[in-house]
Amino acid sequence: MADPSSYRPKPGQIPDSPGVYRFRDEHRRVIYVGKAKSLRQRLANYFQDVATLHPRTATMVTTAASVEWTVVSTEVEALQLEYTWIKEYDPRFNVKYRDDKSYPYLAVTLNEDFPRVQVMRGAKKKGVRYFGPYGHAWAIRETVDLMLRVFPVRTCSAGVLRNHQQKGRPCLLGYIGKCSAPCVGRVTPEEHRELAEEFCDFMAGRTGTYIRRLEKEMMAASEEMEFEKAARLRDDIEALKRAMEKNAVVLADATDADLIAVAEDELEAAVQIFHVRGGRVRGQRGWVTDKVEAVDTAGLVEHALQQLYGEERGDAVPKEVLVPALPEDSDAVSLWLSDRRGSHVSLRIPQRGDKKDLMETVQRNAVHALALHKTKRASDLTTRSRALEEIAGALGLDTAPLRIECFDVSHLQGEDVVASMVVFEDGLARKSEYRRFQIKGFEGQDDVRSMHEVITRRFKRYLAEKDRTGEWIGDDAPEDDGRPKRFAYPPQLVVVDGGQPQVAAARRALDDLGIDDVAVCGLAKRLEEVWLPNDDDPVVLPRSSEGLYLLQRVRDTAHDFAIRYQRSKRTKRLRTSPLDAVPGLGDARKQSLIKHFGSVKRLKQATIDQICEVPGMGRKTAESVVVALAQAAPAAPAVNTATGEIIEENDGGSRT
Numbered sequence: 001m002a003d004p005s006s007y008r009p010k011p012g013q014i015p016d017s018p019g020v021y022r023f024r025d026e027h028r029r030v031i032y033v034g035k036a037k038s039l040r041q042r043l044a045n046y047f048q049d050v051a052t053l054h055p056r057t058a059t060m061v062t063t064a065a066s067v068e069w070t071v072v073s074t075e076v077e078a079l080q081l082e083y084t085w086i087k088e089y090d091p092r093f094n095v096k097y098r099d100d101k102s103y104p105y106l107a108v109t110l111n112e113d114f115p116r117v118q119v120m121r122g123a124k125k126k127g128v129r130y131f132g133p134y135g136h137a138w139a140i141r142e143t144v145d146l147m148l149r150v151f152p153v154r155t156c157s158a159g160v161l162r163n164h165q166q167k168g169r170p171c172l173l174g175y176i177g178k179c180s181a182p183c184v185g186r187v188t189p190e191e192h193r194e195l196a197e198e199f200c201d202f203m204a205g206r207t208g209t210y211i212r213r214l215e216k217e218m219m220a221a222s223e224e225m226e227f228e229k230a231a232r233l234r235d236d237i238e239a240l241k242r243a244m245e246k247n248a249v250v251l252a253d254a255t256d257a258d259l260i261a262v263a264e265d266e267l268e269a270a271v272q273i274f275h276v277r278g279g280r281v282r283g284q285r286g287w288v289t290d291k292v293e294a295v296d297t298a299g300l301v302e303h304a305l306q307q308l309y310g311e312e313r314g315d316a317v318p319k320e321v322l323v324p325a326l327p328e329d330s331d332a333v334s335l336w337l338s339d340r341r342g343s344h345v346s347l348r349i350p351q352r353g354d355k356k357d358l359m360e361t362v363q364r365n366a367v368h369a370l371a372l373h374k375t376k377r378a379s380d381l382t383t384r385s386r387a388l389e390e391i392a393g394a395l396g397l398d399t400a401p402l403r404i405e406c407f408d409v410s411h412l413q414g415e416d417v418v419a420s421m422v423v424f425e426d427g428l429a430r431k432s433e434y435r436r437f438q439i440k441g442f443e444g445q446d447d448v449r450s451m452h453e454v455i456t457r458r459f460k461r462y463l464a465e466k467d468r469t470g471e472w473i474g475d476d477a478p479e480d481d482g483r484p485k486r487f488a489y490p491p492q493l494v495v496v497d498g499g500q501p502q503v504a505a506a507r508r509a510l511d512d513l514g515i516d517d518v519a520v521c522g523l524a525k526r527l528e529e530v531w532l533p534n535d536d537d538p539v540v541l542p543r544s545s546e547g548l549y550l551l552q553r554v555r556d557t558a559h560d561f562a563i564r565y566q567r568s569k570r571t572k573r574l575r576t577s578p579l580d581a582v583p584g585l586g587d588a589r590k591q592s593l594i595k596h597f598g599s600v601k602r603l604k605q606a607t608i609d610q611i612c613e614v615p616g617m618g619r620k621t622a623e624s625v626v627v628a629l630a631q632a633a634p635a636a637p638a639v640n641t642a643t644g645e646i647i648e649e650n651d652g653g654s655r656t
Contacts, residue, residue, distance in 0.1 A: 004061045008047045014040040019071040020081045022089075023064040027466075030089035032060050035078040037329065039069050054294035060093045075332035076339070083306045090432075095269075095289055095303045105132035106140045108153070108200050113189055114161065114182045115196035117144055117153045123311075130316070131203045132275070132283040146239045148178040150210070151199040154192065155179065204277065211237060255279055257320035258308070259350075259359050262300050263366035267291055270370035271304045274362050277318075286366070288373045302327035309340055317341035322350045322359055383546055384427030390547030391493070394530065394539050397519055401493035402426055406554045407458075407506070408497035409439075409450040410562035416569045417445070419454040420562035423491070424554050433489075436565045448501045455494070455509035462490055463513060491518060497555050499524040499531050499538075507533035523555045581628045582621070589616050593625070604629045 019039045023032040036042030046067075050058050072078050086094050107120035111127025119137045124130060132140070144155065154161065156171060156179075164171055164183040174181035182192045202210055218233035259274045268290055275283040287307070295303070301323045309317050317340050327333045330347060337345040350356040388400035404424045411417040423433035441453045494510075496502045503522035510518055521539075522531040528548065529538035541548035578600070579590050596614045597603040603611075603625070611622035 004047050004050065004064070007064070007066045009043070009067065014043050014069070015071055016040040017071050018073070018075050018078045019069050020078050020085065021067060021069040022085065022091075023060065023093075024066045024068070025063055026065040028066075030085070030091050031064060032091050032093040033082055033085045033089065035075075035082040037075060039071070043067065043069070056093070056291070057294045063093075075329050076335045079306075079329070079332055079336050083310045086306070087310070095291065095295055095300065104137040104140060105130045106144065106203065107131075108196055108203075110193075110196060110200075114154050114192050116157075117148075117155050117196070117199065124316075129200050131200075131277075145178075147199065147202070148173070149239045150214070150236045151195055151202065152178055152180040153196050153199050154182060156183075255320065255355075256318045257322055257355070258318050259322045259355075259362045260301060260304055260308075261324055261359060261362040261366040262297055262304070263363070263370040264291070264297065264300065265370070268370065268374070269300050270366050270373060271300065272362050272366040272369060273304075273308065274358065274365075275318075276358075284365070286369050288369065297325040298327050301325055302329075302333060305333060305337070309337060313340055314342060317345060319343075320346045320348075322348065322355060324349065324359070324363065384550070387546035387550040388427055390541070390545055391551065394541055394547060395493070395519060395521055395532065397492070399492070401491070401519070403489060403491045404493045404495060404554055405458075405491040406495040406497070406558040407451065407454055408555070408558040408562045409447050409454070410559075410566040411445060412566065412570060416566050417443075417450060418562060418566045418569060419450060420558050420565060421454070421458060422554065422558045422561055424550075424557075427550055429557060434561060436561075438569075447498065448505045451496055451498070451502045452505040452509045455496075455506045456513065459490075459510060459513050459515055459518075463515075490515075493519045493521065495551060495554055495558075496520070496522045497525075497559055498522050499529070503531045503533055521551075523551050528552065578629050578631075579625065581631075582624045585621060585625070589614075589621075592616060600629070 016038050018035075018037055020033065020035045021039060021043060022030050025031050034042070046053075046057065046061050050062065053061065070081065072081060085091075104119050104121050105124075107118055108129040108131075109116045109118070109127070110129055111125070119140050120128070120130070148155070152173075155173065156164075160171065161183050164174075168184060170179065170181035170184050170186070173179035174184070174186070180187045180192055180195060182189065187195070198210070214233050214237050218230050218237065221227075221230040221233060255276060256278065257276045259276065261272050263270045263272075268288060270286060270288045272286040273284065274281055275285075287304075305321070305323075305327070317337055319341075321337065326347065326349060334345060334347040337347060350359050385400075388402070391397070392400045402425060406422050406424075407419060409417065409419045417439040419437040419439065421435040421437070423430045425433075435458070437454050437457065439450050439453060442449060494506055496506050499522055503520055506522075507520045510516070510520065520533055523529070524531060524538070527538075528543075529540060530548075530551065531538050541551075579585055579593070592614055593603055593611070594600070597606060608619065608622045608626055611617055611625055612619055617625075
């Protein structure tokens with residue numbers, strides 16, 4: 001551990017102005033990012049007597065080896081730069097809210113010619129309207145099913161749409177009136193887009209207009225004695241009302257707001273968010289985080305706001321954000337939110353009325369989420385600690401292996417040989433650190449040789465990073481940007497999937513590189529034995545051992561990751577087309593050829609002149625296509641897996 005006084009800036013070096021600072025460790029990795037109104041005053045707090053600091057702050061400053069800062073002109077710029085650097089560097093001592101799942105949204109793809117209504121997860125895309133998030137995907141599908149009676153917007157995939165455009169007939173939803181069937185021209189693209197925009201308006205809370213319009217149409221149809229039309233409109237009105245009832249009215253003034261509540265203790269904090277649109281709760285989400293830095297409720301709220309709105313723009317940022325405590329720089333945060341929305345955003349604590357009552361409900365949800373998490377985590381944390389201690393004892397390690405890397409080799413009869421590396425830190429999978437390898441040093445099946453190559457490549461990269469960031473001494477150390485490097489962190493333990501031969505290969509690879517501070521073991525599948533280098537007998541852990549269970553989980557994760565990679569490579573190889581060998585023939589012209597002729601078989605039968613008729617195809621390229629198809633090996637026949645019959649392709653398609 002470093003002494004903070006060894007890297008404390010000299011008096012007068014730190015400016016008395018707003019800015020963002022970064023602490024780096026001895027490997028030049030950024031471990032903490034913070035902002036301040038006055039860099040001088042804030043940084044002075046870190047260089048007090050270590051015994052007087054908060055335990056988490058003391059751990060951070062003794063882990064760090066240097067500090068640097070960037071001056072900005074305003075507190076809003078500092079807030080934005082802090083968020084950007086936290087996302088970029090992923091510092092280990094910053095609070096990061098990690099969601100336990102990807103919440104589904106109801107999305108309308110307004111960026112397509114025929115907008116589609118669907119369930120979407122993950123990163124938001126430009127040109128798509130999102131509503132939610134929802135707790136469950138089935139809740140979205142129930143709502144959409146009710147609304148398609150009134151707004152029959154397309155819900156099918158692009159492939160299904162093209163299929164029905166070619167067939168010239170709609171799908172089942174088109175026949176039962178739950179799709180306007182733009183695939184067969186029942187509505188124009190403009191009419192379908194208008195339907196999609198009305199759907200969006202309704203979901204955004206402007207419901208009264210459509211209900212009143214349908215009621216007028218129903219009364220008019222009844223007066224004209226068009227009772228079937230009136231009955232259908234009545235059912236449409238009921239469907240919309242049922243869809244509205246799924247989101248209870250909580251604020252009578254049609255407020256658009258997000259309500260954020262925090263429940264915390266000394267070690268962890270839970271955040272709950274209710275998204276209210278048009279006075280109705282449209283979605284709910286929450287996170288739990290370890291308090292790895294000394295932070296109060298206001299600080300947790302600020303981190304939550306950065307997490308929620310750091311990537312958002314426009315209407316995704318609500319007009320009003322209600323919080324349990326205002327951040328230290330509440331004016332700067334409010335300006336930052338307003339900039340992201342494009343109009344004023346009110347950031348405040350609710351004091352009375354319906355909003356305060358709803359905030360109490362959100363707070364109860366946060367308290368419940370933290371209690372539930374701690375119930376699960378208590379046994380989990382104890383179990384993981386015991387597992388790491390058991391592994392250390394069984395393998396004779398001085399300390400518990402806080403970072404474990406496991407390697408596995410996968411192939412199919414010697415083809416598509418690949419390997420995987422998975423990482424577990426503190427007994428938990430660290431998926432962002434997983435890596436995949438293609439075996440390049442030789443061809444064929446040799447698991448031992450493959451393992452030696454993979455370990456060598458992984459730790460050569462580590463040594464290269466170590467030399468570059470260097471644990472260098474002096475002013476000639478190379479510059480480093482502090483971003484997490486792909487192979488910068490060494491493990492305390494390397495686990496290989498296999499027995500003595502694989503373990504020996506891994507140990508030999510490390511010895512060849514001069515690395516002697518990384519332990520190696522292997523876990524053989526047959527009897528779940530743990531093998532150590534140069535030992536003739538395995539270490540046998542009890543079947544009920546938590547340490548053995550953790551090693552099995554690490555090994556199985558590496559095995560599954562390797563198999564998925566191997567299968568994806570094999571699938572990609574099998575999907576290659578003879579047209580791939582034609583120089584200068586891109587994907588667009590390949591698709592044009594297949595679309596024009598209908599199949600590769602028909603294309604093989606075409607003459608050069610016929611190929612030249614395809615738009616964009618010159619004679620030289622057509623000749624290359626003919627040569628490539630003539631040299632290609634015939635494809636294996638497809639088999640109907642249900643009947644075992646061979647499917648023969650003819651000019652009209654496929655038949656059995």
